[in-house]
Amino acid sequence: MAVRVFIDSVDSYAGKVVSKLISNSVPGATLADIDDASEGSQADYNRNESKENTYEVIGTLKVEGAKKPNWVKEIVSESKQEDLFSALKSCDIIVYNISEDPSLVDQASWAVSALHAEIESFTRMKTFICISNAMTWARTRPIDLDDPEVPFTEDDYRRRKPHQNYKAEISLEKLVVKLGKTNKELFSTFIIMSGMLYGCGESLFHYLFKAAWLNHPYLQCYGNGQNVIPTIHVKDLASIILNVMDGNPRVKYIIAVDDSQSTLEEIVRAVSINLGSGKVKNVTKEEAISDKNIEKADFDKLLVSLRMESTTAKDLNVEWVAETGLVDNIEGVIREYKEERKLFPLRMFVFGPPAVGKSTIVEQLCKHYKLHHIKMTEVIQDAISELERSAARADIENEDEEDDQRAQEDQELLEALQENREQNNGRYDDQFVVRFFRQKLKSMPCQNQGFIIDGYPKLYSQAQELFASEEDEDDTEENLPEYDASIMPEFIISLDASDDFLKNRVINLPEKEVHGSHNTEEGLKNKHYYTGLIRRLARYRAENTEDETVLNYFDELEIHPEHFDVTDDDSPKALNTVKAIIKLIGEPRNYGPTAEELEEIKRREEEERELREAQEKIEREEKEAREAEERAIRQTEWKQRLDEVRKQEKELIDTRSIPLRNYLMKHVMPTLSEGLIECCKSRPDDPVDFLAEYLLQNNPVID
Incomplete structure (x- = not known):
C-alpha cells in the first residue's frame, strides 16, 4: 500500500522542491547508510522518471488554477474544507509549510486540530510536520551575554521569543507540539524550524541575484550588514523533511540550518563578486523600507541576527547540497539560479561586407534580446579610458601595494599603446585589440546577458586568437580546435549582398546617415565620391574568398554560419531580415516583465x-x-x-x-x-x- 503524503502549496518555491524530492523517494530509504541509500536520495532530485513504491504526493496549489506538477498525483482545492479534510485523513503524512506564507497559519492550525480530534478513528499512525522559520526566534536573548557567539540548539527552543509579527506562528508551533503528545502511537507531530532558504532560483535573496544579474552598479546591504542570518539550501531542507518522515526521530523540535554563520554583508558581497559588479553599498533601514523591490516581511528576515546550530540534523542521513552555507557554495547556487530562471547568455557574431547594415540590424537585435552591442571602436575606447583611470592612481601616495603595482602596469601599457598607434598610422595591433575584446566579453554583463559582436574579428587568424582557450579544455570534442566556450558565439550571422547593391545603397543614403560613418572615409562628398567604400569593399572581398574567410573558423568548430541576403529586403531598417534572424534564434533568455x-x-x-x-x-x-x-x-x-x-x-x-x-x-x-x-x-x-x-x-x- 502506497504511503500518501499531503503537502500544501506544491507550486510554491519550497513546495516544488520538497514535493518533487518526496515523490521520487522510497519510504524508509534514508534509514540505510548513505553508501547504500541510492533510491530516494538527494541525487535523485532532478530525475523525472517514475519509480515504484515511492511516496504518493497530493497537495494544494498556492495559485488557483495553476498547472499541476507532473510529480504530484492529485490536487485538492482549499476552498472546499470537507474535501480537504477528507484528503488529509487519507494521508499518512501531512506537511504544512508556514515559513513562506503566513496566511497558512490558520489553515495549518485547523488541520492539526481537526486531525487530532479524529485520533480514535486512525487505523495507523499519522505524522504532522510543520515547517516554521527562524523569525519565531528573532528576539531570543543570547545564551551567554558574555559570549554572544554561542549558537542556539534544539535544547533552547523553550526560550525562543518571536518577532512581533510572528506571534501567530509561535502559537501554532506550541499547538503542534502539544497535540503530538496526546497519543504518540497514532499521531506524531514535528516542528522543523527552517533557516532562511536559498538555492533553486532563489526566493528571499532573489532581489540580490536579480540586481547583480541585471548589472546594477552595486548591491544594497541593509543596515551595517553584521547581523548573522541562519540559512539553509532548500534541497537540504527537503532532505531533512524526508529523513523526519522516514525516521520519526525522538526530538520533536528540529532546527534545520547549515553550518555557516554568514553575515548579511558576506552574503551580499559573495553574490556581487560572483554575479555582479563586485561592489556593495550599505543603506540605512529608512532607505531600505522605501525599496519597492523587497517586501516588508523579507526585510525583517534580512535584518534578523541569530547564531543557530542543527544538532539533530547531524544525526540524520542528510546528503547535504550546501552544508557549509551559501557563501562557500556560491558558484553552484548561481548555477542553479540561472538554470531555474532560464537565464542563459545569448552570444552572437554578425558578419558582412561594409555598408550591408550590420550595426542597424544588431541594434534592433540587442534591443529585442536585451544584449550588449560589442563594437570595435567602443571596446577600444572603453579599455583606454579604464587604463587611463587606473594609471592616474600611479602618482597617488598611500595606495596599497597591489593597487599601486597595477597602476604602474597600466601606465606602461598605455605608453606601449601610444607607441604602437603612432607606428601603425593610428591603428592598434591585433594583440591589443584581441586583449581588449576578451576583457569585454569576459566581463560580468556579457557573461550574464550575452552579447552580439558587430564585425570583428575580420580574419581567420583574429578569430583564432580571440576565441582561443586559455586553459586545456577537456570538454571539447575530439579533433576540434580548442576554444573558450564562455565567449564563443553560438549563432554566426552572415549578411550577404552584391557590390553593386552596396554601392547604390551608399550613394543613395541621406547625408545625415553617412556623415561621420566609415562611408565618408577619404571624402563622400555630395554622394558622388565613395572611394572609402570602394577601398574597404575591395579589402573585404580579398580577405573573404571562398577558400579563405573568417567564417571558415566557425565552420570548423561546427558552429555553422547562417546566411541572410539583404539585397531584396526593402523594409525600413531591414526589419524583414531582423524578423528572420529572431525566428532563427528563438525566444529571449532573460527576465521578462515582472x-x-x-x-x-x-x-x-x-x-x-x-x-x-x-x-x-x-x-x-x-x-x-x-x-x-x-x-x-x-x-x-x-x-x-x-x-x-x-x-x-x-x-x-x-x-x-x-x-x-x-x-x-x-x-x-x-x-x-x-x-x-x-x-x-x-x-x-x-x-x-x-x-x-x-x-x-x-x-x-x-x-
Whole structure:
C-alpha cells in the first residue's frame, strides 16, 4: 500500500522542491547508510522518471488554477474544507509549510486540530510536520551575554521569543507540539524550524541575484550588514523533511540550518563578486523600507541576527547540497539560479561586407534580446579610458601595494599603446585589440546577458586568437580546435549582398546617415565620391574568398554560419531580415516583465488610453464647435443672400408689373367697374356670365 503524503502549496518555491524530492523517494530509504541509500536520495532530485513504491504526493496549489506538477498525483482545492479534510485523513503524512506564507497559519492550525480530534478513528499512525522559520526566534536573548557567539540548539527552543509579527506562528508551533503528545502511537507531530532558504532560483535573496544579474552598479546591504542570518539550501531542507518522515526521530523540535554563520554583508558581497559588479553599498533601514523591490516581511528576515546550530540534523542521513552555507557554495547556487530562471547568455557574431547594415540590424537585435552591442571602436575606447583611470592612481601616495603595482602596469601599457598607434598610422595591433575584446566579453554583463559582436574579428587568424582557450579544455570534442566556450558565439550571422547593391545603397543614403560613418572615409562628398567604400569593399572581398574567410573558423568548430541576403529586403531598417534572424534564434533568455512591471505597463497603457480618449474627446468637441460655428456663419450668409435675392426678385417683379398695372388701370378697370355696377343693379341669376357678356359687348377697341 502506497504511503500518501499531503503537502500544501506544491507550486510554491519550497513546495516544488520538497514535493518533487518526496515523490521520487522510497519510504524508509534514508534509514540505510548513505553508501547504500541510492533510491530516494538527494541525487535523485532532478530525475523525472517514475519509480515504484515511492511516496504518493497530493497537495494544494498556492495559485488557483495553476498547472499541476507532473510529480504530484492529485490536487485538492482549499476552498472546499470537507474535501480537504477528507484528503488529509487519507494521508499518512501531512506537511504544512508556514515559513513562506503566513496566511497558512490558520489553515495549518485547523488541520492539526481537526486531525487530532479524529485520533480514535486512525487505523495507523499519522505524522504532522510543520515547517516554521527562524523569525519565531528573532528576539531570543543570547545564551551567554558574555559570549554572544554561542549558537542556539534544539535544547533552547523553550526560550525562543518571536518577532512581533510572528506571534501567530509561535502559537501554532506550541499547538503542534502539544497535540503530538496526546497519543504518540497514532499521531506524531514535528516542528522543523527552517533557516532562511536559498538555492533553486532563489526566493528571499532573489532581489540580490536579480540586481547583480541585471548589472546594477552595486548591491544594497541593509543596515551595517553584521547581523548573522541562519540559512539553509532548500534541497537540504527537503532532505531533512524526508529523513523526519522516514525516521520519526525522538526530538520533536528540529532546527534545520547549515553550518555557516554568514553575515548579511558576506552574503551580499559573495553574490556581487560572483554575479555582479563586485561592489556593495550599505543603506540605512529608512532607505531600505522605501525599496519597492523587497517586501516588508523579507526585510525583517534580512535584518534578523541569530547564531543557530542543527544538532539533530547531524544525526540524520542528510546528503547535504550546501552544508557549509551559501557563501562557500556560491558558484553552484548561481548555477542553479540561472538554470531555474532560464537565464542563459545569448552570444552572437554578425558578419558582412561594409555598408550591408550590420550595426542597424544588431541594434534592433540587442534591443529585442536585451544584449550588449560589442563594437570595435567602443571596446577600444572603453579599455583606454579604464587604463587611463587606473594609471592616474600611479602618482597617488598611500595606495596599497597591489593597487599601486597595477597602476604602474597600466601606465606602461598605455605608453606601449601610444607607441604602437603612432607606428601603425593610428591603428592598434591585433594583440591589443584581441586583449581588449576578451576583457569585454569576459566581463560580468556579457557573461550574464550575452552579447552580439558587430564585425570583428575580420580574419581567420583574429578569430583564432580571440576565441582561443586559455586553459586545456577537456570538454571539447575530439579533433576540434580548442576554444573558450564562455565567449564563443553560438549563432554566426552572415549578411550577404552584391557590390553593386552596396554601392547604390551608399550613394543613395541621406547625408545625415553617412556623415561621420566609415562611408565618408577619404571624402563622400555630395554622394558622388565613395572611394572609402570602394577601398574597404575591395579589402573585404580579398580577405573573404571562398577558400579563405573568417567564417571558415566557425565552420570548423561546427558552429555553422547562417546566411541572410539583404539585397531584396526593402523594409525600413531591414526589419524583414531582423524578423528572420529572431525566428532563427528563438525566444529571449532573460527576465521578462515582472508582475510589478506588467502592472506598470498596464497602468501606463491605461493612462495612455485615457489620455488618448480625452484628447480625442477634446479634438472631437473642438471639431464639433468649429463645425457648428461654420454652420452658423454659413446659415447667416445663406439668410443674407436669400433676403437679398428675395428683395431683388421683388424689385424685379415690381418693375416688370408697372406697364401691366397701367394698362389695366386705363383700359380694363373702368369697363370692369361699370360692369360690376350693372351687375349689382340687375342681380342676374349668373353674375359671372352676366359680367363676361357685359365685358364682351363693351370691350373697348384700341388702335
